[in-house]
Amino acid sequence: MAKRGDKKTKRSAENRRRAPSQARSRATVEAILTATAQILSREGPEAATTKAIAARAGVSIGSLYQYFGGQGEIIDTLARRHVDEMRAVLSDALAELIRLPIADAVPRLMQALIASHQVDPELDHVLHRLQPMQDGAIIDEFQDFSATVAAAALRSHPDVEVGDPELVGALLTEAVGGILRETLRRHPERLDDPTLERALCDIVLGFLDRQRRRAGGEST
Amino acid sequence: MAKRGDKKTKRSAENRRRAPSQARSRATVEAILTATAQILSREGPEAATTKAIAARAGVSIGSLYQYFGGQGEIIDTLARRHVDEMRAVLSDALAELIRLPIADAVPRLMQALIASHQVDPELDHVLHRLQPMQDGAIIDEFQDFSATVAAAALRSHPDVEVGDPELVGALLTEAVGGILRETLRRHPERLDDPTLERALCDIVLGFLDRQRRRAGGEST
Amino acid sequence: MAKRGDKKTKRSAENRRRAPSQARSRATVEAILTATAQILSREGPEAATTKAIAARAGVSIGSLYQYFGGQGEIIDTLARRHVDEMRAVLSDALAELIRLPIADAVPRLMQALIASHQVDPELDHVLHRLQPMQDGAIIDEFQDFSATVAAAALRSHPDVEVGDPELVGALLTEAVGGILRETLRRHPERLDDPTLERALCDIVLGFLDRQRRRAGGEST
Amino acid sequence: MAKRGDKKTKRSAENRRRAPSQARSRATVEAILTATAQILSREGPEAATTKAIAARAGVSIGSLYQYFGGQGEIIDTLARRHVDEMRAVLSDALAELIRLPIADAVPRLMQALIASHQVDPELDHVLHRLQPMQDGAIIDEFQDFSATVAAAALRSHPDVEVGDPELVGALLTEAVGGILRETLRRHPERLDDPTLERALCDIVLGFLDRQRRRAGGEST
DNA sequence: AATGAATGAGCCTTCATTCAT
DNA sequence: CATGAATGAAGGCTCATTCAT
Incomplete structure (x- = not known):
């Protein structure tokens, strides 16, 4: 790896790869993405060389370039998939959230967030380490999505009063996301502890309590 | 970069460069560290090659190795300094925290955390991106320190009731740290908004409220 | 060069390049080995840098690593080939040596040793200069082989009486080898002088004479 | 090390060093040479960097260049000393050699050669590995000296008949030298075995026997 | 004289990418 | 389409030598 984001990439994005349409092609693309994901999570970013990816995918290096514009694109695609998976897990839990009172909705949301973070920690x-530092990183889309979801939930729940649902949604999901990522990275055993989920709920609900109180106080 | 944490580091404690003592030496060391910090924050980790560091520091590549065991050691030293600075900023605000009621202590703590995160976002x-997945990353020491500080504060405040101050301290600082880092990275303008600080306080205090209520409820 | 025998060689059996199978590959391998041999003998070990080898072989530096684990492995391969060639030349002359009386066998053996040393002096x-001081140098295998051959010859000839054929074989081949290498290195013109071959025979036969006499004298 | 004989040496021989005349200077020179010899024999040529030499000698790198034209000159000086020592050991045993009959002189000579090779094997x-490949290597002077001594001995002994004392002297000392160096390098334990010395004598005397017989036969 | 910080050419190796087969 | 040999820019690091102090 080690070269992503460098200026010396010689190929422009619109190069040669065709959209995979054949079954064979699709299988190759899958193999490449799976191989990359495995190497990345098991051996770390430095191990994800094109040679290693091709070897584990059981294809030739040339095939990598048949289907992807280069190493960076493989990882971008992987990131997109990963984010989509996380998003899907989160979405699944969202359907009836609106109808629940907030005290019930929040635990569900927390469970969903935990679940989505467990897709492939x-x-x-x-x-997160690999994505470029600039704005627009694919991996950031999950945070944005969570924030949007949370904002919508806040907005649609009549028993919640917050001044700026967008901001609050962002802050709360950042808080929860930060906790979950740190926990998964450094204390994965805590995930089995129901305390964690309860604490996440308390953070969110406690915050909303205070916001409500504050809003009430201000308006009185 | 891309090689930090690799297995082939072969420099042992013996042949490590001597601690600089002369004024000239110290200046060189400073130049190297400053240059590295600049490149790292402005151009990203991939740009922090030995050549680039030496060039920006205005020294020869050889001088890098006069004072550091290699590229990794430069970054480690930088990380240590950075963590120490953040820790110092946080510590400064800690002195009289214990005497304050929690509702006053938390805002102070939040201000201190905000300030410490502004040292060099x-x-x-x-x-954080450079840190290996394993434990022991230098940069993690700030989170650990914050968690310890928070735990001590929770423990020493009579108006706080939490079951596991260590865990709660860790979770709250992870939440706040997560928010701050994301905010600094993607929405730095929010820092000027007093809403942010208030929100952080609400998160912490709201959580403690609920913990207290829960504890009270359980014991009743 | 200068780095052979260092501790930092990190290439394990796993990631060693595959044995070349295609014709093109074999040609590349040959080119690399030939280039290395040329540089080594014409310009000395210091000149055998990877850059120089690749340049003379007409390939890129990367190709060196396609087929060899590194500079050291190229030289080891070369050494192995060289030793095998020398061994082959010596072996060819060995077939009917046993049937000849010692006075006829020794001249043949000397001729064979001379010939084998002329493979690529x-x-x-x-x-020999490149070999580490420790045991196990590839180049030493020729000496060991010669010693074994000589010992076998001594042992199987009824008109030879030596106490310790292994030791005597080693000493005589060391003597002859020492003479031949020094002669080739510093006085190559002497090789054309039949005196040299005669002298080598006299050294061996004279030594065996005395051993026989000593053995006879002792038993009498 | 690793750079001896390279073309890029920037300094010509007649550079700056003064002949050491003060006591202090002489001590420094000694320290440097001793340090170099130690590193060379204990840790090998790769370890003999100017830094290591200066460190072990307890002087600064600068001092190396005060007294020597560079690393190569240190080693050359060391080689000269080493050869001189070996030569001295050999010379000491030479005085009355001429008066002894050859059968007594040879064992003495062998003992002397063994002793001289034990100076610092x-x-x-x-x-031997470090000296340039070209003719005129300092280390070769010992072989030349031995050959000359041997030739003189052969010439002056009435009970020896050889056609070309110079050549024979060279060959015999090459043989003995080859045996001794190989023995010291790979089988140092054999030195304690009196068999070795006897074998060396037998080689020389056996050879001379045959030469005499040949000469006698030819003249008859 | 002595010191040792500074220099920088040069070394070995890696790896993303290309392209002939 | 697939293959994988070939490429070569770039990276980290070493070490003999210089020179200001």
Whole structure:
């Protein structure tokens, strides 16, 4: 690896790869992505060389370039998939959230966030390290999505009063996300502890309590 | 970069460069560290090659190895300094925290955490990305320190009731740290908004409220 | 060069390049080995840098690592080939040696030793200089082989009486080898002088004479 | 090390060093040479960097260049000393050699050769590896000296008949030298075995026997 | 004289990418 | 389409030598 984001990439994005349409092609693309994900999470970013990816995928290095614009694109694609998976897990839990009172909705949301972070924590961590620092990193989309979801929930719940649902949604999901990522990285055993989920709920609900009180106090 | 944490580091304690004692030496060391910090925060980890560091520091590559065991050691030293600075900023605000009621102590603590995260946000972010997945990363020491400080505060305040001050301290600082780092990275303008600080306080105090209520409820 | 025998060699059996199978590959390998041999014998070990080898072989530096684990492995391979060649030349002359009386066998053996040392004297010399002080140097295998051959010859000839054929074989081949290498290195013109071969025979036969006499005298 | 004989040496021989005349200077020179010899024989040629030499000698790197034209000159000086020592050991045993009959002279000579090779076998070996390949290597002077001594002995002994004393002297000393160096390098334990010395004598005397017989036969 | 910080050419090796087969 | 040999820019590091102090 080690070269992502460098200026010396010689190939422009619109190069040669075709959209995989054949079954064979699709299988190759899958193999490449799976291989990359495995290497990335098991051996770390430095191990994810094109040679290693091709070897584990059981294809030739040339095939990598048949289907992807280069190493960076493989990782971007992987990031997109990973984010989509996390997003999907989160979405699944969202359907009836609106109808629940907030005290019930928050635990569900927390469970969903925990679940989505468990999709592939190592990969998630590696992708966070690998994505460019600039804005627009694919991996950041999950945080944005969570924030949006949270904001919508805050906005639609009549028993919640917050001044700026967008901001609050962002802050709360950043807080929860920060906790979850740190926990998964450094204290994965805590995930089995129901205390964690309860604490996450308390953070969110406690915050909303105070916001409500504050709003009430201000308006009185 | 891309090689930190590799297995092939072969420099032992013996042949490590001597601690600089002359004024000239110290200046060189400073130049190297400053140059590295600049490149790291402005151009990213990939740009921090030995050549680039030496060039920006205005010294020869050889001088890098006069004072550091290699590229990794430069970054480690930088990380240590950065963590120490952040820790110092946090510590400064800690003195009389114990005497204050929690509702006053928390805002102070939040201000201190905000201030410590402002020491060098870009560098902080890059160092977080540079850290290996395993435990023991230097940059993690700030989180550990914050957690310890928070735990001590929770423990020593009579108006706080939490079951596991260590865990709660860790979770709250992870939440706040997560928010701050994301905010600094993606929405730095929010820092000027007093809403942020208030929100952080609400998160912490709201959580403690609920913990207290829960504890009270359980014991009743 | 200068780095052979260092501790930092990190290439394990796993990631060693595959044995070349295609014709193109074999040609590249040959080119690399030939280039290395040439540089080694014409310009000395210091000149055998990877850059120089690749340049003379007409390949890129990367190709060196496609087929060899590194500079050291190229030289080891070369050494092995050289030793095998020398061994082959010596072996060819060995077939019917046993049936000849010792006075006829020794001249043949000397001729064979001379011939085997003429395979590539400069390379031989450089390889001797390159060898580490410890045991196990590839280049030493020729001496060991010669010693074994000589010991077998001594043991199987009824007109020879020596106490310790292994030791005597080793000493005589060391003597002859020492003479031949020095002669080739510093006085190559002497090789054309039939005196040399005669002298080598006289050394061996004279020594065996005395051993026989000593053995006879002792038993009488 | 590793750079001896390279073209890029920037300094010409007639550079700056003064002949050491003060006591202090002489001590420094000694320290440097001793340090170099130690490193060379104990740790091998790769370890003999100017830094290591200066460190072990307890002087600064600068001092190396005060007294020597560079690393190469240190080693050359060391080689000269080593050769001189070996030569001295050999010379000491030479005085009354001429008066002894050859059968008594040869054992003495062998003892002397063994003794001279024991002066510092490791250093001797390293110097052989380090000296340039071209003619005129300092380390070769011992062989030349031995050959000359041997030739003189052969010439002056009435009970010896050889056609070309110079050549024979060279060959015999090459043989003995080859045996001794190989023995010291690979089988140092054999030196304690009196068999070795006897074998060396037998080689020389056996050879001379045959030469005499040949000469006698030819003249008859 | 002595010191040792500074220099920088040069070394070995890696790895993303290309392209002939 | 697939292959993988070939490429070569770039990286980290070493070490003989210089020179200001």
